[in-house]
Amino acid sequence: xxxxxxxxxxxxxxxxxxxxxxxxxxxxxxxxxxxxxxxxxxxxxxxxxxxxxxxxxxxxxxxxxxxxxxxxxxxxxxxxxxxxxxxxxxxxxxxxxxxxxxxxxxxxxxxxxxxxxxxxxxxxxxxxxxxxxxxxxxxxxxxxxxxxxxxxxxxxxxxxxxxxxxxxxxxxxxxxxxxxxxxxxxxxxxxxxxxxxxxxxxxxxxxxxxxxxxxxxxxxxxxxxxxxxxxxxxxxxxxxxxxxxxxxxxxxxxxxxxxxxxxxxxxxx
Amino acid sequence: xxxxxxxxxxxxxxxxxxxxxxxxxxxxxxxxxxxxxxxxxxxxxxxxxxxxxxxxxxxxxxxxxxxxxxxxxxxxxxxxxxxxxxxxxxxxxxxxxxxxxxxxxxxxxxxxxxxxxxxxxxxxxxxxxxxxxxxxxxxxxxxxxxxxxxxxxxxxxxxxxxxxxxxxxxxxxxxxxxxxxxxxxxxxxxxxxxxxxxxxxxxxxxxxxxxxxxxxxxxxxxxxxxxxxxxxxxxxxxxxxxxxxxxxxxxxxxxxxxxxxxxxxxxxx
Numbered sequence: 001x002x003x004x005x006x007x008x009x010x011x012x013x014x015x016x017x018x019x020x021x022x023x024x025x026x027x028x029x030x031x032x033x034x035x036x037x038x039x040x041x042x043x044x045x046x047x048x049x050x051x052x053x054x055x056x057x058x059x060x061x062x063x064x065x066x067x068x069x070x071x072x073x074x075x076x077x078x079x080x081x082x083x084x085x086x087x088x089x090x091x092x093x094x095x096x097x098x099x100x101x102x103x104x105x106x107x108x109x110x111x112x113x114x115x116x117x118x119x120x121x122x123x124x125x126x127x128x129x130x131x132x133x134x135x136x137x138x139x140x141x142x143x144x145x146x147x148x149x150x151x152x153x154x155x156x157x158x159x160x161x162x163x164x165x166x167x168x169x170x171x172x173x174x175x176x177x178x179x180x181x182x183x184x185x186x187x188x189x190x191x192x193x194x195x196x197x198x199x200x201x202x203x204x205x206x207x208x209x210x211x212x213x214x215x216x217x218x219x220x221x222x223x224x225x226x227x228x229x230x231x232x233x234x235x236x237x238x239x240x241x242x243x244x245x246x247x248x249x250x251x252x253x254x255x256x257x258x259x260x261x262x263x264x265x266x267x268x269x
Numbered sequence: 270x271x272x273x274x275x276x277x278x279x280x281x282x283x284x285x286x287x288x289x290x291x292x293x294x295x296x297x298x299x300x301x302x303x304x305x306x307x308x309x310x311x312x313x314x315x316x317x318x319x320x321x322x323x324x325x326x327x328x329x330x331x332x333x334x335x336x337x338x339x340x341x342x343x344x345x346x347x348x349x350x351x352x353x354x355x356x357x358x359x360x361x362x363x364x365x366x367x368x369x370x371x372x373x374x375x376x377x378x379x380x381x382x383x384x385x386x387x388x389x390x391x392x393x394x395x396x397x398x399x400x401x402x403x404x405x406x407x408x409x410x411x412x413x414x415x416x417x418x419x420x421x422x423x424x425x426x427x428x429x430x431x432x433x434x435x436x437x438x439x440x441x442x443x444x445x446x447x448x449x450x451x452x453x454x455x456x457x458x459x460x461x462x463x464x465x466x467x468x469x470x471x472x473x474x475x476x477x478x479x480x481x482x483x484x485x486x487x488x489x490x491x492x493x494x495x496x497x498x499x500x501x502x503x504x505x506x507x508x509x510x511x512x513x514x515x516x517x518x519x520x521x522x523x524x525x526x527x528x529x530x531x532x533x534x535x536x537x538x
Contacts, residue, residue, distance in 0.1 A: 118485055137406075137494065138418050145487045149407055149418040152484070152506045155444040159510075175424040175452045182531060183448040215421070216387055218414045225406065225494055237421045241428075262451060268537040 002141065002168065002191035003054035003091065003114075005029075007201050010039050014046035015199040019248040021190070023051040024091060027078040036078060040085040052089035052112075053082045055100065062095040075100055083107045091133065093142070098127035105130070112166065114189075116147045118156055121165075131164040132157075133189050138170025140192060140236040143227055151183065158184025172241030174258030192235035198247040207245050215240040271410065271437065271460035272323035272360065272383075274298075276470050279308050283315035284468040288517040290459070292320040293360060296347040305347060309354040321358035321381075322351045324369065331364040344369055352376045360402065363411070367396035374399070381435065383458075385416045387425055390434075400433040401426075402458050407439025409461060409505040412496055420452065427453025441510030443527030461504035467516040476514050484509040 001016045002008075003026040013023030025043060030036035043051055055078060061071040079090065079100055090104045093114035101111040105128065113124035114133035121132040134157055135141060136150030148156070150169040157165045167185035171177055172193040180188050194200060196207045213220065215237045222228040224237060246254070270285045271277075272295045282292030294312060299305035312320055324347060330340040348359065348369055359373045362383035370380040374397065382393035383402035390401040403426055404410060405419030417425070419438040426434045436454035440446055441462040449457050463469060465476045482489065484506045491497040493506060515523070 136418075136420070138421060145490055146485050147490070148485065148506060149405075149439060150420050151405070151418065151439045151445060151448065152407060152509070155442055155448070156509055158444060159442075170418060170420045173424055173428075175427060176420060179420065179424070179448045179452040182451045182535075183444045215425075216415050216417065221414055221416075237417065240421070240425055263537065266451075266537075268532065268535075 001194065002189055003056060003093065004191065004194075008054060009201075010043040010046055012199055012201055013051055014043055015248055016194070017047045017049040017051045019252050021248075021252060022089065023047070023049075024054050025051065026054045026056065027082070028056060033077055033081055037081050037085065040082060040087060044085070050089060051087075052091055053078075053087050054091045054093065054114075055079065055097070057092060057094040057097055057100075059095045072099060076103065079103055083109060093133075096123070096127070097129075101127060101129055114166075114168075116142060117144050118148065118153060118160065119146070121157055122160060125161055125163050129163060131166060131186070132161065133166040133168055135189075136167070136169025137225060138237050139168055140224060140234065150180065154180055154183040154185050170237050172238030174255050174262055176238070176241070177255055178259045178262055190238075192238040193241065194248065194251070195235050196239065196242045196245055197251050198245055204245065210235055210239050211242055211245070213239055270463065271458055272325060272362065273460065273463075277323060278470075279312040279315055281468055281470055282320055283312055284517055285463070286316045286318040286320045288521050290517075290521060291358065292316070292318075293323050294320065295323045295325065296351070297325060302346050302350055306350050306354065309351060309356060313354070319358060320356075321360055322347075322356050323360045323362070323383075324348070324366070326361060326363040326366055326369075328364045341368060345372065348372055352378060362402075365392070365396070366398075370396060370398055383435075383437075385411060386413050387417065387422060387429065388415070390426055391429060394430055394432050398432060400435060400455070401430065402435040402437055404458075405436070405438025406494060407506050408437055409493060409503065419449065423449055423452040423454050439506050441507030443524050443531055445507070445510070446524055447528045447531055459507075461507040462510065463517070463520070464504050465508065465511045465514055466520050467514055473514065479504055479508050480511055480514070482508055 001024045008026030013025050017023035061067050089110045091112045104111040110130045112131045113129040115121050116135045124132050134153045136153050137147045154167045164186040166187045166189050167180035168189035171188050177188050196211050220234050223234045270290050270293045272293050277295030282294050286292035330336045358379045360381040373380040379399045381400045382398040384390050385404045390403050393401050403422045405422050406416045423436045433455040435456045435458050436449035437458035440457050446457050465480050489503050492503045
C-alpha cells in the first residue's frame with residue numbers, strides 16, 4: 001500500500017493489512033507526535049497483521065542548512081516513537097534517508113526507501129536500504145524530470161540492484177502485477193488501484209467519478225506524463241483497471257486468482 | 270521488427286527473418302515502384318523465411334480531400350506489387366487503413382495495423398485487422414497526445430481487444446519481452462533494441478554512441494516523454510538493455526534463453 005497522504009491512517013491501513021497486504025500509516029499526517037503514537041496504538045487494536053510507517057522527507061527542509069537539523073530532530077521523534085511501539089517496517093521517501101534508515105535498522109526494523117529515479121534507488125542501496133520502491137511515470141505521486149516508466153524502471157533496476165525491488169506506477173490488475181514480477185520486481189506497491197475500494201475513506205461520489213475517468217483523455221495524459229499537476233485531480237492510469245467499488249479483500253483475492261489463471265493460460269502452474 | 274524507416278530494406282530485414290524474427294520492408298523507402306518490386310525479389314533471394322511489408326500511411330495525405338484519391342491509388346500500387354510477389358504479411362500505420370487492409374485480406378494475406386492509441390487499435394479491430402501493434406510512450410517512433418505507456422497499453426488492450434496484440438515501446442531484454450507477454454501481448458515488435466546489432470546498417474561509431482547513451486538524462490526524458498523531437502536523435506529507452514554490438518541471431522537467442530531462465534527462476538517450466 002502506498003503512503004497515501006491524508007488517507008494513510010489506521011482505519012484504511014489496518015483493513016489493507018487485514019486483507020493480506022501491508023498497510024502503511026503516513027507519519028506526517030499527525031503533526032502532534034502524541035496523536036501519532038495513539039494512531040499506532042489504534043492500529044494495533046485493529047490488526048495483528050504486519051504494517052508499516054511511512055516518512056516522506058521533504059527535500060526543501062532537509063536540503064536547507066537553516067532547517068536541516070531541526071527537521072532531522074523532528075523526523076527522529078517519529079521514528080523513535082514508532083520503534084517504541086514495536087513498528088517493524090518503515091518506508092521513507094523524498095530525500096536521502098540514510099540518517100533515519102540507520103536508526104531503523106539498528107533497532108532491528110526493516111527500512112524500505114521509495115524513489116522515482118533509478119540513480120536514487122542505487123544510492124538507497126549504497127546507503128544500506130533493505131529494499132527500494134521504484135515509482136514509474138504512470139503513477140500520480142511525486143516525480144522528477146528523470147522519472148522513467150514502470151517497464152524501464154523495473155527491467156533496468158533488476159540489472160543494477162541487488163536488494164529487493166518493489167514496483168509502483170500504473171499497476172492495477174493481475175496482468176500489471178504479474179508483469180511487474182516478471183520484469184524483475186519482488187513485490188508491488190498499490191496506490192490508485194486502491195482508491196476505488198470500499199474501504200478507501202472518500203465519498204462514493206468521488207470514487208464513481210474516478211471509476212468513470214477517461215485515462216485516454218489528453219487532460220489525464222498531460223497530468224500524468226507532463227507533470228501538469230495544476231490541471232485537475234486525477235489518480236494514476238491504474239484506475240482504469242477498476243470497474244466497480246470492491247471491498248479490499250475482494251480486490252486482492254481477485255488479483256491473486258487472476259494471476260493464477262494467467263500462469264495457467266501459459267501452461268504454467 | 271519495426272518498419273525502421275530508411276533501414277527497413279532487404280539487407281537488414283532478411284537477416285532479421287533469418288535470425289528467427291519477422292523482417293519488415295518499409296515500402297515507402299522506394300519512391301520508384303519498380304525498385305520496390307526488385308527489393309522484394311532481392312528479399313526472396315536472401316531468405317526463405319517469412320517477412321512482411323510495411324506501409325506508413327501519412328495522415329496529412331489521406332485526410333486531405335485534394336490528395337486523398339491520388340494517394341490511395343499510389344498505396345494500392347505498392348500493395349498490389351507486393352501481393353503479385355506473394356508477400357503474405359502487411360503492416361500498416363499512420364492513418365485508417367481499412368481500404369488497404371481489405372485488399373490485403375481479399376488476396377489471402379495477413380493485415381496488421383500499428384498504432385499508438387488504444388482507441389485506434391479498437392478501430393483497427395472494427396475494420397477487420399488481423400492483429401494490432403500498439404506502441405507505448407517508451408518507443409521513439411510516432412506518437413500522439415493520447416499515447417500511453419506499454420504497461421497501460423497492453424494490460425488495457427488485453428481487456429478490450431479480441432484480436433492478437435503486438436507490444437512495442439521500451440522492450441529490449443527478456444524481462445521486458447516476457448513481461449509484455451504476461452501483460453497480454455501475443456508477440457513483441459522490436460525497434461531500438463535492434464539498432465545496435467551488428468547487422469543494423471549504420472556505422473559502428475553511431476552504434477557505440479547509442480550504447481553509451483544515458484537514458485536517465487533529462488534530454489532523453491524530454492525527447493521520449495515530452496515529444497521534444499527537435500532536441501536530438503535518441504533511440505528509445507530500450508537501448509539501455511544493450512551493452513555490446515551483437516549479431517542479430519545472438520541477440521534473439523539470448524532473449525529466448527534469458528526468458529527460459531526467468532520462467533525457471535519462478536519455478537515454472
